[in-house]
Amino acid sequence: MLRLLLPKQRLSRVRHYTAPINGHPMGIANSSLLLRTVASAQTDSRLSSLGLADTELRKMNMCQAINDALRIAMQTNDKAVVFGEDVAFGGVFRCSTGLSQEFGRERVFNTPLTEQGIVGFAVGMASRGHTAVAEIQFADYIYPAFDQLVNEAAKFRYRSGNEFNVGGLTVRAPAMAVGHGGHYHSQSPEAFFAHVPGLKVVVPRSPTEAKGLLLAAIRDPNPTVFLEPKILYRAAVEHVPTADYTLPLSQAQVLKQGSDVTVVGYGSQIYALENAIQLVERDTQASCELIDLRTIHPLDADTVVKSVNKTGRLVVAHEASRTMGVAAELASVVQERCFLRLESPVERVCGLDVPHPLVFERFYMPCAVRVYEAIKRSLAY
Amino acid sequence: MASVFRLLRTLQSNNGLLCKASSQPAFSRLPQQMGRHHGSAPLTRYRCAYTRAVPLASAAFSTSSHPMRKKVMFPGSLNSEYTHELSFASSVESIPTYQVMDTDGKVLDPANEPQVSEEEAKTMYRNMLTLNAMDQILYESQRQGRISFYMTSFGEEALIGSAAALDPKDLVFGQYREAGVLLQRGFTIEQFMNQCYSNEKDLGKGRQMPVHYGTKELHFQTISSPLATQIPQAAGAAYAMRREGSKLCTICYFGEGAASEGDFHAGLNMAATLGCPVIFYCRNNGYAISTPSIEQYRGDGIASRGIGYGIDTIRVDGNDIWAIYAATKAARTIAVEQNKPVLIEAMTYRVSHHSTSDDSSAYRSKKEVEDWSKRDNPISRMRAWLENKGWWVKGEDAEITKSAKAKVLEAFAAAEQLKKPAIRHMFEDVYSELTPELVREKEEIEALIKKYPDYYQVNDYAKS
Ligand SMILES: Cc1ncc(C[n+]2csc(CCOP(=O)(O)OP(=O)(O)O)c2C)c(N)n1
Ligand SMILES: [Mg+2]
Numbered sequence: 001m002l003r004l005l006l007p008k009q010r011l012s013r014v015r016h017y018t019a020p021i022n023g024h025p026m027g028i029a030n031s032s033l034l035l036r037t038v039a040s041a042q043t044d045s046r047l048s049s050l051g052l053a054d055t056e057l058r059k060m061n062m063c064q065a066i067n068d069a070l071r072i073a074m075q076t077n078d079k080a081v082v083f084g085e086d087v088a089f090g091g092v093f094r095c096s097t098g099l100s101q102e103f104g105r106e107r108v109f110n111t112p113l114t115e116q117g118i119v120g121f122a123v124g125m126a127s128r129g130h131t132a133v134a135e136i137q138f139a140d141y142i143y144p145a146f147d148q149l150v151n152e153a154a155k156f157r158y159r160s161g162n163e164f165n166v167g168g169l170t171v172r173a174p175a176m177a178v179g180h181g182g183h184y185h186s187q188s189p190e191a192f193f194a195h196v197p198g199l200k201v202v203v204p205r206s207p208t209e210a211k212g213l214l215l216a217a218i219r220d221p222n223p224t225v226f227l228e229p230k231i232l233y234r235a236a237v238e239h240v241p242t243a244d245y246t247l248p249l250s251q252a253q254v255l256k257q258g259s260d261v262t263v264v265g266y267g268s269q270i271y272a273l274e275n276a277i278q279l280v281e282r283d284t285q286a287s288c289e290l291i292d293l294r295t296i297h298p299l300d301a302d303t304v305v306k307s308v309n310k311t312g313r314l315v316v317a318h319e320a321s322r323t324m325g326v327a328a329e330l331a332s333v334v335q336e337r338c339f340l341r342l343e344s345p346v347e348r349v350c351g352l353d354v355p356h357p358l359v360f361e362r363f364y365m366p367c368a369v370r371v372y373e374a375i376k377r378s379l380a381y
Numbered sequence: 382m383a384s385v386f387r388l389l390r391t392l393q394s395n396n397g398l399l400c401k402a403s404s405q406p407a408f409s410r411l412p413q414q415m416g417r418h419h420g421s422a423p424l425t426r427y428r429c430a431y432t433r434a435v436p437l438a439s440a441a442f443s444t445s446s447h448p449m450r451k452k453v454m455f456p457g458s459l460n461s462e463y464t465h466e467l468s469f470a471s472s473v474e475s476i477p478t479y480q481v482m483d484t485d486g487k488v489l490d491p492a493n494e495p496q497v498s499e500e501e502a503k504t505m506y507r508n509m510l511t512l513n514a515m516d517q518i519l520y521e522s523q524r525q526g527r528i529s530f531y532m533t534s535f536g537e538e539a540l541i542g543s544a545a546a547l548d549p550k551d552l553v554f555g556q557y558r559e560a561g562v563l564l565q566r567g568f569t570i571e572q573f574m575n576q577c578y579s580n581e582k583d584l585g586k587g588r589q590m591p592v593h594y595g596t597k598e599l600h601f602q603t604i605s606s607p608l609a610t611q612i613p614q615a616a617g618a619a620y621a622m623r624r625e626g627s628k629l630c631t632i633c634y635f636g637e638g639a640a641s642e643g644d645f646h647a648g649l650n651m652a653a654t655l656g657c658p659v660i661f662y663c664r665n666n667g668y669a670i671s672t673p674s675i676e677q678y679r680g681d682g683i684a685s686r687g688i689g690y691g692i693d694t695i696r697v698d699g700n701d702i703w704a705i706y707a708a709t710k711a712a713r714t715i716a717v718e719q720n721k722p723v724l725i726e727a728m729t730y731r732v733s734h735h736s737t738s739d740d741s742s743a744y745r746s747k748k749e750v751e752d753w754s755k756r757d758n759p760i761s762r763m764r765a766w767l768e769n770k771g772w773w774v775k776g777e778d779a780e781i782t783k784s785a786k787a788k789v790l791e792a793f794a795a796a797e798q799l800k801k802p803a804i805r806h807m808f809e810d811v812y813s814e815l816t817p818e819l820v821r822e823k824e825e826i827e828a829l830i831k832k833y834p835d836y837y838q839v840n841d842y843a844k845s
Contacts, residue, residue, distance in 0.1 A: 021836055089671045089744040110676045112641035113608065113669050141607055144643055180529035182590040184606035323818060352822050353811070358529075359579040359587030360807035362837060363826050369833050 024282070026275045026368055028235045033255055033274055034206055041239040046253070047208070050245050057239040062232040065207035065240050066095045066172075069214040070133065072244045074103050077131050079168070080218070083109045084118055084135030092137060093174055093233055119145035119171060123152050126166035126223070133218055139175035139227055140187040153223040154198030167221035172214070174230035175203075176268055176319050177365060182358035188267075188320035188351070193225045194297035194329075200224040200249060201296040203267040207238040212247030213294060220249055229268035250295045252303040258289035261313040261378055264304055264330060266293040269317050269366065276371035286379050296326055304330060305337045312343035313378045317366045322350035344381030347374040476684045478696045478728055481703035484757050486765025488703070495703045497545075499772050505545050505702065506767060507781055508564045509538040509760050514785035515560070515570065516733075518793065519577055519591075523737040527797065528577045530591045534558050536666070536732030539759035540634075541565050542705035543662055543725075547632060547713060552618055553601045554611035554633040557592050558664065558733075562634070566599040570788050574796035581799055581843040586806040608639040612648030612661070616722070619652065619659035623720055630658040630716040632709075637726075638669020640683045649690045652722035660712045661687070661724045664699065666731035671744035687724030699727030700759040703766070730757070800843040804830070 090097035100108035122132035157165040204210035316327035331346040516533035544565035579587035595603025615633030687694030712723035767773035
């Protein structure tokens with residue numbers, strides 16, 4: 001009835017930062033970095049090196065790939081448990097769908113609504129050698145657990161002289177922008193945790209990556225914060241190996257070789273970088289190297305340094321606000337280790353220094369336009 | 382031991398002195414009994430740093446009937462007595478639920494007949510209908526992709542009764558499902574629409590998601606998504622009001638799910654120990670997204686926790702607008718007259734999906750929801766009461782709903798036509814002044830916009 005009362009109008013929920021630039025298609029859906037065909041998965045060097053080239057593949061979005069990783073983690077380790085707010089029915093993003101039916105409510109359970117409780121509980125389980133995979137419903141709501149992560153999980157091993165550790169702890173949280181999340185459903189808190197010795201911080205860019213990195217994080221003997229760019233849950237689809245596999249932590253990946261400028265990012269930001277590079281290479285003679293950091297901390301500085309020593313230029317991008325962010329750390333490492341090789345100042349393309357603003361998100365974002373401009377500035381310096 | 386008491390007493394009299402020295406008129410100079418120390422004469426002091434909210438009573442034991450029992454002397458115990466029986470305390474009887482009228486709108490105890498004028502009652506009812514109509518339209522408009530998000534109050538419309546019982550200057554801290562409070566306060570349909578549409582007339586300047594309302598004029602703090610953060614804030618604001626001597630209080634709404642957060646416990650304890658005139662109002666609607674209350678807590682609801690913190694507590698039928706009204710009125714009197722917090726737990730049922738991002742059929746049956754809304758609907762209960770009073774004519778509803786919908790649609794269409802707030806609002810209000818960083822970033826973005834006007838679709842935004 002109401003449908004009739006409301007005249008149809010243009011949808012207001014356009015993902016503006018993936019709108020075409022000068023007619024060039026943008027965004028995840030068109031990315032050539034994703035294993036969108038069986039052939040691309042079968043020839044992927046990353047998967048071949050793991051001996052996965054000829055194994056069974058299944059089409060999965062990132063949500064399904066994470067679900068698959070959680071299932072494998074539980075199947076292969078009886079001490080693994082998965083819990084958090086609304087996790088039992090599948091979670092608000094459906095990442096834990098089917099797990100409580102398969103493994104029972106003792107291993108897959110809802111918790112009361114308390115993030116400090118969830119992470120503290122997970123620390124306690126991990127301190128007994130169990131594998132606790134805790135979900136924080138949105139990364140924006142991780143701060144009540146800040147104390148448990150920063151003061152407890154991060155220091156558990158060190159403060160006890162390695163009498164105790166919480167290596168079995170993994171905290172998963174959906175993070176970053178979705179186009180309509182505003183202040184509290186869009187944040188990128190990785191720098192807070194990367195600043196803390198003792199925690200690992202991982203951000204995957206795709207379903208295949210998410211599965212392998214999450215399994216690695218769960219099995220890594222250190223507490224890990226695993227931030228999932230929630231826009232990729234449905235938008236990124238790949239042919240993912242169904243086998244049990246891990247991808248290495250603290251190893252950046254060179255996604256595209258290039259000789260004139262190194263472009264670094266992680267998570268969903270990779271797709272904006274890909275688009276910017278396409279535009280630069282269309283409009284200029286330059287060739288760009290693209291690196292996905294994958295693990296934010298401990299950082300694989302060597303891969304970035306090696307690349308910058310080749311190209312002489314660096315552009316770093318992330319959605320989190322610029323000031324005191326991850327890009328600042330990378331810029332500083334690179335000026336320390338590549339000083340004489342640098343041809344131009346390191347460019348940072350980041351979220352603006354404002355709270356993530358709902359209706360201004362398209363200006364806030366380090367979108368392909370801004371990256372494109374930064375790369376050109378770097379090249380023209 | 383005696384020295385501990387001496388120390389305590391010195392601290393207390395210092396507190397008293399501090400208060401006396403203060404020029405603030407706020408500290409009501411009522412003598413107060415300190416029941417903390419067995420054996421010592423009751424201490425009289427000025428109400429200052431804290432007040433005891435709950436009478437110190439242990440009805441189960443009395444010294445006279447158990448001559449062997451002695452009261453415990455530790456400073457942290459409250460009138461506890463020694464026992465020689467090894468037993469663990471567990472739940473006591475469930476706290477009763479205060480009700481004024483039954484589901485047919487009949488007042489069950491004539492002494493409880495609501496003391497309101499016909500006009501007041503009708504305004505409340507009209508607001509219930511308007512809230513319902515607005516929710517239907519905005520819910521539907523989200524489904525059409527015209528606004529990005531929405532949360533409805535279906536089944537919880539009786540919350541309006543709490544707003545009606547307050548002074549309009551009492552300060553509100555909400556969670557997000559309190560649009561009814563705003564309606565009752567006089568927030569206009571246009572203001573609701575402008576916020577949900579993030580347009581240039583949105584008081585929040587388009588920065589937050591829909592339903593994150595806030596208005597200084599109506600003393601309603603802006604909604605913040607992180608749960609329970611408003612609870613200790615409400616205690617602090619109430620303490621400030623007490624210092625101002627304003628005879629006003631704070632009301633703080635939250636869900637039974639949010640009550641699991643650490644901030645809930647922190648806030649209640651702060652309010653109790655510091656004597657804050659705040660009404661904590663828990664909307665216990667049975668669910669926190671998919672999590673039923675049985676998985677949220679094992680005690681006697683949220684109410685039992687109030688007692689644990691030494692806070693006067695009442696549980697009410699949250700679908701009975703008059704029970705809510707009466708309880709909030711009484712709570713307000715306690716808060717303002719005695720400078721202490723009160724907890725109200727209103728039992729209701731979330732007929733709505735959690736939000737437009739949620740499909741509740743994934744975790745509860747449609748039948749459960751239908752049964753609930755049929756069995757006990759706060760709107761039809763209020764209508765029945767009005768009809769019993771002869772203040773309402775059958776069929777009048779349809780008229781009101783129709784005109785409310787027309788009003789909402791009109792405001793909606795107008796809101797939709799307006800531009801988004803000017804881009805400069807993205808940079809302002811981060812700090813009281815733009816920082817050098819922000820000035821630089823603003824210039825950078827302005828230059829980009831000039832270069833890529835189509836990409837940035839700047840025509841959607843107001844000019845300045
Ligand atoms: C700190 C924090 N954690 C998680 C969330 C996500 N979240 C939003 S609403 C909600 C459920 C709240 O339930 P309840 O307090 O009972 O209120 P109701 O929705 O029933 O009115 C959750 C988990 C949040 N907003 N903030
Ligand atoms: Mg609830």
